[in-house]
Amino acid sequence: DCTKDLRTMKKFAGNKLVTSFGKKIIAIGRNYVEHAKELGNEVPKAPVVFLKPTSSYVKEPNPIEIPAGIGEVHHEVELGVVIGKEGKNIQEDQAMDYVAGYVLALDMTGRDLQAAAKKKGLPWSVAKGYDTFTPVSDFINKAKIQDPNNLNLWLKVDDEMRQDGNTNQMIFKIPFLISHVSNIFTLQEGDVILTGTPSGVGPVHVGQTVTCGIKDVVEMKFAAVERGS
Amino acid sequence: DCTKDLRTMKKFAGNKLVTSFGKKIIAIGRNYVEHAKELGNEVPKAPVVFLKPTSSYVKEPNPIEIPAGIGEVHHEVELGVVIGKEGKNIQEDQAMDYVAGYVLALDMTGRDLQAAAKKKGLPWSVAKGYDTFTPVSDFINKAKIQDPNNLNLWLKVDDEMRQDGNTNQMIFKIPFLISHVSNIFTLQEGDVILTGTPSGVGPVHVGQTVTCGIKDVVEMKFAAVERGS
Numbered sequence A, B: 001d002c003t004k005d006l007r008t009m010k011k012f013a014g015n016k017l018v019t020s021f022g023k024k025i026i027a028i029g030r031n032y033v034e035h036a037k038e039l040g041n042e043v044p045k046a047p048v049v050f051l052k053p054t055s056s057y058v059k060e061p062n063p064i065e066i067p068a069g070i071g072e073v074h075h076e077v078e079l080g081v082v083i084g085k086e087g088k089n090i091q092e093d094q095a096m097d098y099v100a101g102y103v104l105a106l107d108m109t110g111r112d113l114q115a116a117a118k119k120k121g122l123p124w125s126v127a128k129g130y131d132t133f134t135p136v137s138d139f140i141n142k143a144k145i146q147d148p149n150n151l152n153l154w155l156k157v158d159d160e161m162r163q164d165g166n167t168n169q170m171i172f173k174i175p176f177l178i179s180h181v182s183n184i185f186t187l188q189e190g191d192v193i194l195t196g197t198p199s200g201v202g203p204v205h206v207g208q209t210v211t212c213g214i215k216d217v218v219e220m221k222f223a224a225v226e227r228g229s
Ligand SMILES: [Mg+2]
Pocket: A050, A051, A123, A124, A125, B050, B051, B123, B124, B125
């Protein structure tokens, strides 16, 4: 109902989402065929699931901070699904009831760190988890998105278009992902599911600017700077 | 000061720690030489760092829930360090100022899932992250622990002693871990660092009971049941 929607919108408005809300970020890897292939990976038979810490959120006008000496850091533009209420073992046909709305997000990835971890069978958490490695937009109420399975996601580095995909290319769709993930982890209000990135990932260097958007919905921009310590 | 200590104790008392506090669990792998060896792993040159979701916390008298069909689930008894205030790039010699106290914890691990993930270079998050895969004790104020680097950690499955180690065997000590981890992720009040497990890990089956403790400090007990769905 309307009262509840207003309450939800208020709660997720502005910086509140990233400072006060959400216990976890659940990210899906290799959820677009062309992206799986571009990194030389098999197309998965089940979702590849990993966690990012909420301490990695950053919002405009703050920059993406690149730690010195960690090698290439890649952009991955993704649609984030914001969970509106607690749930576990959620059925696919009920899943959309658990969605409060969306965010545009970047799943920044220390690609060299990740490649080394993969080779040694080690966790991805460091490669994916540095502070500022999850830039996000303001909260987008779900009423504003007609069809989350047909959104154009795009990303530029400076003036160069790098990623230009559509959520209709996702291997595992949002209701399936919510159901699948909720069978592993209880989902809580404010948790975010990052649904994977289309092809075209590549490095972002200090001094460059990343601009990205969901066509007709939202746009955001982040400068890349070297991390101080 | 004393007022602050009281406030901290109150905030972390009882279930509040696990229901309201903490955004992340940062776990350290292979931090005891004998345990690294028993799983056929090299002794690490840097800490192995991964994330567990706070939705995996469980407290007495609730049971550990083992999902059907995921293979062996292992016990790993660990000392958890509870962070008392926000910090990043923390110096080793300041690190203990960021500690509010401790918890006894189990880092329950889907060992077969983890082995399969390691082989494929995939994340550990699912193997480590199921609901109830992080049993924890009540909060232990740091004033109650004379020397966190000399605590006897033990664990029994039913009547069989399986793990019997001492935190003095940790490869990377608590101040180093806090400093290292805070260079990756901003640490926040209520975050918990799991410091790794001594040798003796092994399977827990449905119907068995896990009892574990920090000698002279705390003891806890969890039944293992099959997870309903
Ligand atoms: Mg991981």
